Amino acid sequence: MNLRRLAAVARKETLHLIRDWRSLTLALAIPLILILLYGYALTLDLRQVPTVVWDQSKTSTSRELLSLFQNSPSFSIRGYYDSFTGLQKELDSGRAMIALVIPADFANKVQAAKPVKIQIIGDGSDANTSRLSMNYAAAVAGLFARTVAAEQMQLKGRGELKPPVEMKERSWYNPDLRSQNVLIPGIIALVMIVVAAMLTSTTIAREWETGTMEQLISTPLRAPELIFGKVVPYFVIGMTDVVMAVLMGKYIFAVPIVGSTLLLFAMSALFLIGALFFGMTLSITLKSQVLANQIAIVAGFLPTLLLSGFVFAIENMPLPLQLITYIVPARYFIAILRGIYLKGIGLEILWADALFLGIYSLFMIIRANRAFKFKLE
Amino acid sequence: MQPNTTTPENLPAIEADGLSKTFGEVKAVDRLTLQVYPGEIFGLVGPDGAGKSTSLRMLASIMDPSSGSARIAGCDVSREAAKVKEHLAYMSQQFGLYRDLTVQENIDFYADLYGVTQKGRKARIEELLDFSHMRPFVNRRAGDLSGGMKQKLQLACALIHTPKVLLLDEPTNGVDPLSRRDFWRILHRLRQDRVSILLTTAYLDEAERCDRVGLINQGRIIAVGTPEEIKRLMQGRILTIRSNEARKILAILQGRLSTISANVFGDTVHLVCRDIEETEKLARQVIQEAGYPVNQIQEAPPTLEDVFVSVLGHDGSHPTRKPLRQQKQAFASHAATASREIAVEVQHLTRRFDSFIAVDDMSFQVQRGQIFGFLGPNGAGKSTTIRMLCGLLRPSSGNGTVAGFNIRTETEEIKLRIGYMSQKFSLYEDLTVEENIDFYGGIYGLSGNRLDLRRDWAVEMAGLTEHRKSLTAVLSGGWKQRLALACAILHEPPIVFLDEPTSGVDPLSRRRFWDLIYSMADQGITVFVTTHYMEEAEYCDRIALIYGGKMIAAGSPLELKTRSMQDEIIDLRCPDPQALAEPLRLLPGVRDAALFGSGLHIVTADAEAARKEINRFLQENSIAEATLATILPSMEDVFVSLIEEVDRRNLSADQPGDRP
Amino acid sequence: MLRRIQRMLIKEFLQMLRDPRMRVVIFGVPVIQMTIMAFALTTDVMNIRTAVLDMDKTPASRELIESFTAGNYFRISSYLQSDRELSGVLDRGDVRAVLQIPSGFGKDIHSERTATFQLITDGTDSNSTAIALGYAGMIVSEYSDARQMDRLARKGITTKPVQIETVSRAWFNPNQESRFYYVPSLIATMLFIFSLMLTSIGIVREKEIGTIEQVMVTPIRSLEFILGKTIPYMITGYISMTIMLCVAFVVFDVHVRGSLPFLYAVTGIYLVGNMGLALIISGSASTQQQALLTSFLVLMPSVMLSGFMFPLNNMPDPVRYATLFNPMRWYLEILRGIVMKDVGLAVLWPAITAQAGLSLTFLIVAAARFKKTLS
Structure with missing residues (x-):
């Protein structure tokens, strides 16, 4: 491989990028928006679940229960209705997610310490959210029951009861369970697959489509020089995006890096190379910008978003899918990112993930070079 | 670059031995064998789709041959491709440089690819810029250059490493006569430096300048030799009749004389015959009866184009002249008596792009049934004017009418009445020939029986009968061009705009194009045409010469030749x-x-x-x-001298005279 | 006019479907995507790998451990012997939680003191952790209540605890299976991706190759051209949706509860809006790459802020207001309404109005801009 020719290709590709300021801006704006979206707007935590109530009891006891709901950050009572149809309308229209039905004999039964049933109706059309909020609601009801029991005990003159068991919760690595601490590191992977695979997936195809490839083939340029040269500027953009993500994470969203920043960048570079050559391979084999790009989205972006553990924990997936995630490189990269960011661990633990990333990148480099026939058909 | 390994002078620098290429069932190149020696310019000529480009690509080692071998500067193109590329410069037919990079950046890029050392580079680039007259444009983007400049830039990039072998695929396609002269000057310098040059061209006057010429047809070389040797293939002798009514003379002579063939070349009728005296006598008599003016009748040595037409014209592979009759019928719907109606009229038409004035205060009239030629160097504003007339572009100021409709306000009406063929090939490459025709037919409102008729007509007119079901992408450049023309006139419009319809098309098809244009004009169809082939300009009823956005001369070919010069x-x-x-x-x-x-x-x-x-x-x-x-003077002389006169005037008025 | 449009359509279909790889992308990919996603996307947490560090080793501590493993929530995967092993198992990610019971736990329970133990969780997946902690809380309070009962019983007090039972019912999706939820979401997403990207690229490509110039000198009106360019993608969108609905029915047993014609009609509004957006994008882009990146820039926030994966309620107010201008948000609401809730115009009219308003706006902007692009 001749480094000078490689550098020439890299320089040319950089000029294309600079000339096409719009693509360049987009390459930097997309990560920015992703980071802001995940940093500010997107969270899976339940907050302010819109709740409607049919309080058939209308007693101070039932109001006490409802005030527990009202005070919980998870729920927000949006309205009271006196009929089933009222609740139904709210759930149908999606204005409410949860409906509580408190029976008429609620207060009496509670006073008499008889079992009583309250009904929680969730909007199952959003299964995840409804299940979570129904669990939360049950927990709130349980809390109410215990409070009442303790009060009753006290009333019976037994004095204050100490709870026999108390659980202390400690969450390591992320004591406040901030979702930003978890999402921001994951975004680095997402940003890189988007920028790297999307940008490179069009680059070789474009040379074929505009007819410049024919001229290139006639020069002493070798295929690997072209491939590696083309990757260089995109690598720079990708790393710029990483730096941007890290800085924004640190200064805007206050996500600290516990581990080694150097290792973080090194691992990002490794993953980036894999992603770049993945895009290259698509561009080389498909020779069409549209097709290469669609595949880059379907085979690159979506798995990184969904099957990497970024948003949805891998352990919660059914087994066949868990097996599929082993071939999603972002899975390893996200493990590494969270390891460095939150746990502060290094290669002594992450070596296996790093090794896989290395193999993946190498495989993609070889794949791209193998696939490239530097000839006209 | 590697002076130590020069090939001996007597050995061919380009050597092909039984080179063949098959695409599916089609044999594109069939056992091509030829040698080109150092310091030789070899021209490969042949009809569209004869396998010229494929041959060049195999020699440039960018396409693997199906069988056979070739050597460039002593290195095998398949096994030693890397070495071959060091000695070789190749220029593809398509513009192969980066439009978004400047001239300088493109040159630097290629200098790096060829590993030109920093030391020698500066001098070499200076030299190339000087000799291609590109110096004023080094910072311009390649995409903004005119066609001629683009070709020169591409050549400059290919020459950066002083190659031993130069392969050029239709290098002067779409280039105006002035730039073409520049181009040939450069080639001759290279020849003196003992570079072997192999080129393909559709301009047979260029082929005459080659040291040797190879005639290729259906993938096979049918003759090789010096232009003189090739011309000896010609059977019969040639009587030339020079007249300003050459076309009409041809029409009356056809069928009256027992000639082998009769053709028009610019303002001259060429009669190929066995007995020259007999023919001359008869011809004079016939012309006199008809009362046409004649400038000169004499015997002339055959040109390559004569040979080309006579050798390949009778070949079954090429569309014959027969369909002409059908065309007359096809256009009969529009047939009307030639009247002096105005078809196109513009007054003070101007178009600015930011600060650049592409068309500057242009006024002219075109009468119905006229063939109006629009000549000018690349970038003079021809295409911009046509785009405005077709309603694609709004004029910045001035006004005009096409078929009586205002070009500012009634563009939809205009579009119903015109056919337009743009300079850039613009059919869908991922559709087949028939699908393209059906598509354009459909949007022009043809259907059913009429569409069937027109489809058959178009396929035959373009000579693509065997390729109806082929994807357009696989057709050769000349074929695509023919298909584009066919699609533009499918709906038999009363006014036709053709922007360089014949560029890159072989001489035979060019003649057929013009036969068609004539038959259209005969039926009252107005034809507005731009061309870089100066002999084609002779076929026009009226010509406007434009330069730098201004019209610098207008008139009939005869008027221009006698008065403006x-x-x-x-x-x-x-x-x-x-x-x-x-x-x-x-x-x-x-x-x-x-x-x-x-x-x-x-x-x-x-x-x-x-x-x-x-x-x-x-x-x-x-x-x-x-x-x-x-x-x-010929049309080319007029063209060049008028433009140089403007340059001289500009220079004396102390304005920079660079042609954009 | 109809004939010209018809020709455009034929041409577009030929171009779109000539490449077999493209056919796979258009019709095959949505099916695969749906299959994977419907299984993958669940925030439910089960079988949390848990290590136990039991320094007490009494029947009480074992009972506590048992109560943790009784449900399906926690799964004990290893027993630790000392504190020192703790950081190792968490760092390596071997377990997500460690149940640490100090010595003296059993003694404290039997005396009147409060016995404490620790649940250490791995916060690197904050969402799963929060849910796990919720489960743990319930388990512990149950366990604690039982111990309280024991204590009181020892003192001779028998009391019934206050029992508030919650009866949970999920409407529209009684088993709360995610697949019911993801089928409509994925249809909305896939339609958005394909209609936006393919349409905008289709137009930009004609600009790039120069064919648009040849077409624009024909009598074709810009409206006809636009229709010819967009209708094929709308039809493809419909076909794609139909395929996805079929797969949903056959594979996942998810069927449309509401009216199918209504669903297809409302989808039309959505697709038309997407076409408008695609036209706006293609009007401003000059290369395919630009069109792709711009589409992606529009697409990503639209999907993320549609309520697909992330509940709209959780978003900060400004962002929530911004989602009002997100066509996919409305479509998703409509789609879920029709597919799962069987509601009609009476309930969905606000969303449909919003959707139609957005689509119309996009079209008007597109028409204004497209005229300009051509000249």
Whole structure:
């Protein structure tokens, strides 16, 4: 491989990028928006679940229960209705997610310490959210029951009861369970697959489509020089995006890096190379910008978003899918990112993930070079 | 670059041995065998789709041959591709440079690819910029250059490493005569430096300048030799009749004379016949009866184009002239008596792009049924004007009508009445030939029986009967061009705009294009055409010459040749004319000397004085076999001299005279 | 006019479907995507790998451990012997939680003191952790209540605890299976991706190759051209949706509860809006790459802020207001309404109005801009 020719290709590709300021801006704006979206707007935590109530009891006891709901950050009572149809309308229209039905004999039964049933109706059309909020609601009801029991005990003159068991919760690595601490590191992977695979997936195809490839083939340029040269500027953009993500994470969203920043960048570079050559391979084999790009989205972006553990924990997936995630490189990269960011661990633990990333990148480099026939058909 | 490994002079630098290429069932190139020696220019000519580009690509080692072998500078193209590429420069037919990079950046990029050292590079780039006259444009983006400049830039990029072998695929396609002259000047310099040049071309006057020519048809070389040798293939002798009514003369002569063939070349009718005296007598008689003016009747040596037409014209592979009759019927729906109605009229038409004035205060009229030629160098504003007339572009100021409709306000009406063929090939490459025709037919509102008829007509007219179901992408450049024309006139519009319809099309198809254009004009269809083939300009009823966005001359070809041209032209036939051009230009009284076909045209204000000087010069250099004649200028002479006159005026008015 | 449009359609279909790889992308990919996603996307947490560090080793501590493993929530995967092993198992990610019971736990329970233990969780997946902690809380309070009962019983007090039972019912999706939820979401997403990207690229490509110039000198009106360019993608969108609905029915047993014609009609509004957006994008882009990146820039926030994966309620107010201008948000609401809730115009009219308003706006902007692009 001749480094000078490689550098020439890299320089040319950089000029294309600079000339096409719009693509360049987009390459930097997309990560920015992703980071802001995940940093500010997107969270899976339940907050302010819109709740409607049919309080058939209308007693101070039932109001006490409802005030527990009202005070919980998870729920927000949006309205009271006196009929089933009222609740139904709210759930149908999606204005409410949860409906509580408190029976008429609620207060009496509670006073008499008889079992009583309250009904929680969730909007199952959003299964995840409804299940979570129904669990939360049950927990709130349980809390109410215990409070009442303790009060009753006290009333019976037994004095204050100490709870026999108390659980202390400690969450390591992320004591406040901030979702930003978890999402921001994951975004680095997402940003890189988007920028790297999307940008490179069009680059070789474009040379074929505009007819410049024919001229290139006639020069002493070798295929690997072209491939590696083309990757260089995109690598720079990708790393710029990483730096941007890290800085924004640190200064805007206050996500600290516990581990080694150097290792973080090194691992990002490794993953980036894999992603770049993945895009290259698509561009080389498909020779069409549209097709290469669609595949880059379907085979690159979506798995990184969904099957990497970024948003949805891998352990919660059914087994066949868990097996599929082993071939999603972002899975390893996200493990590494969270390891460095939150746990502060290094290669002594992450070596296996790093090794896989290395193999993946190498495989993609070889794949791209193998696939490239530097000839006209 | 590697001076130590020069090939011996007597060995061919390009050597093909039984080179073949098959695409599916089609044999694109069939056992091609040829040699090109150092310092030789070899021209490969043949009809569209004959396998010219494929041959070049295999020689450039960018496409693997199906069988056979080839050597470039002694290295095998398949096994030693890397070495081959070091010695080779290749210019693809398609513009292969990056439009978003500047001239300088493109050159630098190629210099790096070829590993030109920093030390030698600067001098080499300077040299290339000088000799391609590109220096004023180094910071311009390649995409903004005119067609001629683009080709020169591509050549400059290919030459950056002083190659031993140069392969050029239709390098002058779509390039105006001025730039073409520049281009050939460069090629001759390279030839003197012992570079082997193999080129393909659709301009047969260029082929005449080659040292040797190979005639290729259906993938097979059918003749190789010097232009003189090739011309000997010609059966019969040639009688030329020069007249301003050449086309009409041809029409009346056809069928009345027992000639082998009769064709029009510019303003001249060529009759190929066995008995020259008999034919001349008969011809004179017929023309006199008809009362057409004749400038000159004489026997002439055959040109390559004569050979091309006579050797390949009777070949079954090529569309014959028969369909002409059908066309007459096809256009009959629009047939009308030729009237003096105005079809196109513009007043003070101007179009600005930011600060750049592409079209500057242009006014003209085109009458119905006229063939109106629009000539001018690349970037003069021809295409911009046509786009405005077609309603694609709004004029910045000025006004105009097409078919009686305003080009500002009634573009939809105009579009119903025009056919337009753009310069850039613009059919869908991922559709087949028939699908393209169906698509355009459909959006022009054809359907059912009529669409069937027109489809058959178009396929036949484009000579693509065997390729109806082929994807357009696999057709050769000339074929695509024919298909584009067919699609543009499917709906038989009363006004047709053709932007360089014949660029890159072989001479035979070009003739058919023009036959078609004539038959359209005969039926009252107005044809608005741009071209870089100056002999085609002769076919037009009226010509407007535009330059720098302005119309600098207008009139019939005869008017232009006699009135607008102040200088006189001396035609010089001699061996190795290119070598003489430089010294002749320096003679007193000689304004310019340039290659013209296989000879030289010398421009002078005073022919008598100049002839004396030239004769003296020829004697001093003991060049005996030269003939001199003062002639009526050709269209190309007019074109070049008018433009140079404008340049001179601009220069004296202290304005930079660079042609954009 | 109809004939010209018809020709455009034929041409577009030929171009779109000539490449077999493209056919796979258009019709095959949505099916695969749906299959994977419907299984993958669940925030439910089960079988949390848990290590136990039991320094007490009494029947009480074992009972606690048992109560943790009784449900399906926690799964004990290892027993630790000392504190020192703790950081190792968490760092390596071997377990997500460690149940640490100090010595003296059993003694504290039997005396009147409060016995404490620790649940250490791995916060690197904050969402799963929060849910796990919720489960743990319930388990512990149950366990604690039982111990309280024991204590009181020892003192001779028998009391019934207050029992508030919650009866949870999920409407529209009684088993709360995610697949019911993801089928409509994925249809909306896939339609958005394909209609936006393919349409905008289709137009930009004609600009790039120069064919648009040839077409624009024909009598074709810009409206016809636009229709010809967009209708094929709308039809493809419909076909794609139909395929996805079929797969949903056959593979996942998810069927449309509401009216199918209504669903297809409302989808039309959505697709038309997407076409408008695609036209706006293609009007401003000059290369395919630009069109792709711009589409992606529009697409990503639209998907993320549609309520697909992230509940709209959780978003900060400004962002929530911004989602009002997100066509996919409305479509998703409509789609879920029709597919799962069987509601009609009476309930969905606000969303449909919003959707139609957005689509119309996009079209008007597109028409204004497209005229300009051509000249």
